Amino acid sequence: xxxxxxxxxxxxxxxxxxxVIVLLWVLIRRNLGTPVLFRQIRPGKDGVPFEMIKFRTxxxxxxxxxxxxxxxxxxxxxxSLDELPELWNxxxxxxxxxxxxxxxxxxxxxxxxxxxxxxALRPGVTGWAQINGRNAIGWPEKLKLDVWxxxxxxxxxxxxxxxxxxxxVLKRDGIxxxxxxxxxKFTGEQ
Numbered sequence: 720x721x722x723x724x725x726x727x728x729x730x731x732x733x734x735x736x737x738x739v740i741v742l743l744w745v746l747i748r749r750n751l752g753t754p755v756l757f758r759q760i761r762p763g764k765d766g767v768p769f770e771m772i773k774f775r776t777x778x779x780x781x782x783x784x785x786x787x788x789x790x791x792x793x794x795x796x797x798x799s800l801d802e803l804p805e806l807w808n809x810x811x812x813x814x815x816x817x818x819x820x821x822x823x824x825x826x827x828x829x830x831x832x833x834x835x836x837x838x839a840l841r842p843g844v845t846g847w848a849q850i851n852g853r854n855a856i857g858w859p860e861k862l863k864l865d866v867w868x869x870x871x872x873x874x875x876x877x878x879x880x881x882x883x884x885x886x887x888v889l890k891r892d893g894i895x896x897x898x899x900x901x902x903x904k905f906t907g908e909q
Contacts, residue, residue, distance in 0.1 A: 721815065721872075721874070724874070725809050725815050725816050726810060728809070728881075729810040732806045733806050733810065736803060740804075743774055743800060747774055754775060755775055756772050756773065756775060756804055757774065757777075757801075758770050759773075760824055761821035761822065762821060762824055762827055763841060763842055764838065764841045766827055766835075768824060769821075771805065771821055772807060773802060773805060774795055774800065774801040774803065774804060776788060776795050777792055802844060812841070813841070814841055814844060815842070815843045815844075816843060816844055817844075817845055817872075817877040817880045818840045818868070819837040819848070819869070820842060820845075820865075830862070834862045834865075836866045839869050845880060845884040846864075846868060846880065847864045847865065847876075847880060848860075848861040848862075848864040848865055849884060850880055850884055850887060
């Protein structure tokens with residue numbers, strides 16, 4: 720049932736949001752050039768790597784991410800619009816609409832056995848940790864929430880998470896400060 724909901728939700732989302740996606744594509748290409756998409760290898764179900772896609776929000780080059788983040792990129796991140804291309808990852812089965820957010824590959828050896836349970840499912844575009852604090856909570860709490868979701872998942876919980884995600888995105892609740900643009904370093908169980 721979850722996979723059917725993912726296919727339907729991602730398919731409908733891509734169709735309904737296609738004008739927004741095309742507009743963002745044009746704006747990003749005009750402001751940042753190519754590539755328009757940011758691609759990064761992340762751990763999927765069972766830790767198997769996949770290529771996650773998002774809209775690009777930073778200029779090429781070296782230097783701190785906070786200096787490379789463009790004003791357009793900051794707006795895309797604060798509105799979560801940079802995440803729209805992940806609907807393609809959902810449609811082709813690499814991600815789910817709801818599940819633990821895919822973190823970095825380099826974190827895999829740092830998880831405790833319990834924390835590693837977050838990889839028992841496909842990673843999600845949104846998840847239980849995102850609606851319960853997003854960037855305002857620390858790693859131990861995020862991972863604890865991810866594992867709770869894995870152990871308590873249901874269709875009704877997924878629908879609740881999707882509804883609360885829409886509400887949080889519209890309110891821009893739990894968004895990082897403009898200078899805090901990258902994922903902080905995770906050091907394992909704390």
